[in-house]
Amino acid sequence: MSALAWIAVGSLTAWGWLLLGQGFFWRTDQRLPHREVPAHWPDVAVVVPARDEAEVLPLSLPTLLAQDYPGRAEIVFVDDGSGDGTGELALSLADRHRGLPLRLVSPGEPEPGWTGKLWALRHGIAAARERDPEFLLLTDADIAHAPDSLRELVAAARTNGLDLVSQMARLRVASGWERLVVPAFVYFFSQLYPFRRINGSGSRAAAAAGGCVLLRVEAAARAGVPDSIRHAVIDDVSLARAVRGTGGRIWLGLADRVDSVRPYPRLADLWRMVSRSAYAQLRHSPPLLMATVAGLALVYLVPPAALAAGLLTHDPAAAWAGAAAWAVMAGTYLPMLRYYRQPLPLALTLPFTAVLYLLMTVDSAVRHHQGRGAAWKGRTYAAPEVAGDA
Structure with missing residues (x-):
C-alpha cells in the first residue's frame, strides 16, 4: 500500500x-438520573455571577425567579463590576416578576490570582452560606431554566447521593455559524470528557458544565472551592475535579429544558x-x-x-x-x-x-x-x- x-x-x-x-462519547442519552420526591426539600441558594449581561438578563433571570421549588430557595445575584446596569436591571426584574427572593452582591474587582467569575462566585457563595443552605445552584446569567429545573436537580442529587449534578445547557443554534460550530463544540467536549465515563461508578474522570451546576455545600467546603481553584480559566472542569478529588460523587449530562440564550451570530x-x-x-x-x-x-x-x-x-x-x-x-x-x-x-x-x-x-x-x-x-x-x- x-x-x-x-x-x-x-x-x-x-x-x-x-x-x-x-x-x-457520541451517545446523547446521559440525562438526569432517576429521581424520587424527597421527604424533605432542602434549602437552596441560586448563585448567579454576571458581568455586563443586560442584553440577555430579561430572557434568563425571570426563569429563575419563577422556579417552582417546594422548599426554601433564594437567588444571590453577583454583579461583577458591570458597566451596563446589570445589577440595577436584576433588581428591577426581581421586583417586576416577584417569585424567588433576590439579593444583590457587588464584590468589586478581583484580587490578584483570581479569575473574575470565581471571584464573583466566592462572594456569592459566602453570601449564600449566611443562611446555611444544603445546596448551591451555580448558574450563568445567560441560562434559562424550565420552571421545574431546580426541583429536578435537587431530586436527582438527593435520590442518587450526588455531591455535584451538572447539566450542559442546550446552546442557541439559530445563525448559520451557530449551526456549523455549536453542536460540534458539545460533540468535541463529550469526546474529551465522555459523560458515561464520568458518571460511572468508581470513575476518577471529572468534568462539569459551568452553566448549570448543583453543588452540595458540604462538598464545596470539603474541596475548598472556590478558593482552591481561584486561578482556573476552565472553572467548571476544575470544580468537578476538586469535588471528585475529595471523595465527592459527581454527574454530568445533557439538558432537556435548560437553555443558553446568548447569541453567537458571527464566527468572530x-x-x-x-x-x-x-x-x-x-x-x-x-x-x-x-x-x-x-x-x-x-x-x-x-x-x-x-x-x-x-x-x-x-x-x-x-x-x-x-x-x-x-x-x-x-x-x-x-x-x-x-x-x-x-x-x-x-x-x-x-x-x-x-x-x-x-x-x-x-x-x-x-x-x-x-x-x-x-x-x-x-x-x-x-x-x-x-x-x-x-
Missing part, C-alpha cells in the same frame, strides 16, 4: 477506537468563546499543542483528504480507508445533530468545523505567548504559576 493509504488506515483505526473505546463571536480557554485546556503546553494539532489532523482531516487524493491518483486503498473513516466520523456526529434538531447532512461538514477549532486553538496559544492570555469581557488572564487542573 502507498504511504497515503497507510495514513488513512491509521485514521480509520483511530476512529474505531473512538467509536468503541472512548466511553461511547464563536471564535472568542472557544479561543479564550482552548490553550488553557492544554495546560499552556507547546508539546501538547503540537500533539493536539497532529491528532486533529489525523482524525478529522485525513479522511476526506485521503478519499479525494485516492480517487484522483487511482489509489483504491487510500480512497476506501478515507471514505470508511469519514463515514464513522459522520455517524458518531449524527446523535448530537439530532439532539440539536439540525439537518443530518451537516455531519459531513465536521472536517471543516474541525479545521476551525484547530485554528482557534492555535490562535489561543499565539495570544497567550504574546502576553494577551485568556480574555473575556475586558479582562485578560495570564497562565498561573501553578496551573493545576485548570
Whole structure:
C-alpha cells in the first residue's frame, strides 16, 4: 500500500477506537438520573455571577425567579463590576416578576490570582452560606431554566447521593455559524470528557458544565472551592475535579429544558468563546499543542483528504480507508445533530468545523505567548504559576 493509504488506515483505526473505546462519547442519552420526591426539600441558594449581561438578563433571570421549588430557595445575584446596569436591571426584574427572593452582591474587582467569575462566585457563595443552605445552584446569567429545573436537580442529587449534578445547557443554534460550530463544540467536549465515563461508578474522570451546576455545600467546603481553584480559566472542569478529588460523587449530562440564550451570530463571536480557554485546556503546553494539532489532523482531516487524493491518483486503498473513516466520523456526529434538531447532512461538514477549532486553538496559544492570555469581557488572564487542573 502507498504511504497515503497507510495514513488513512491509521485514521480509520483511530476512529474505531473512538467509536468503541472512548466511553461511547457520541451517545446523547446521559440525562438526569432517576429521581424520587424527597421527604424533605432542602434549602437552596441560586448563585448567579454576571458581568455586563443586560442584553440577555430579561430572557434568563425571570426563569429563575419563577422556579417552582417546594422548599426554601433564594437567588444571590453577583454583579461583577458591570458597566451596563446589570445589577440595577436584576433588581428591577426581581421586583417586576416577584417569585424567588433576590439579593444583590457587588464584590468589586478581583484580587490578584483570581479569575473574575470565581471571584464573583466566592462572594456569592459566602453570601449564600449566611443562611446555611444544603445546596448551591451555580448558574450563568445567560441560562434559562424550565420552571421545574431546580426541583429536578435537587431530586436527582438527593435520590442518587450526588455531591455535584451538572447539566450542559442546550446552546442557541439559530445563525448559520451557530449551526456549523455549536453542536460540534458539545460533540468535541463529550469526546474529551465522555459523560458515561464520568458518571460511572468508581470513575476518577471529572468534568462539569459551568452553566448549570448543583453543588452540595458540604462538598464545596470539603474541596475548598472556590478558593482552591481561584486561578482556573476552565472553572467548571476544575470544580468537578476538586469535588471528585475529595471523595465527592459527581454527574454530568445533557439538558432537556435548560437553555443558553446568548447569541453567537458571527464566527468572530464563536471564535472568542472557544479561543479564550482552548490553550488553557492544554495546560499552556507547546508539546501538547503540537500533539493536539497532529491528532486533529489525523482524525478529522485525513479522511476526506485521503478519499479525494485516492480517487484522483487511482489509489483504491487510500480512497476506501478515507471514505470508511469519514463515514464513522459522520455517524458518531449524527446523535448530537439530532439532539440539536439540525439537518443530518451537516455531519459531513465536521472536517471543516474541525479545521476551525484547530485554528482557534492555535490562535489561543499565539495570544497567550504574546502576553494577551485568556480574555473575556475586558479582562485578560495570564497562565498561573501553578496551573493545576485548570
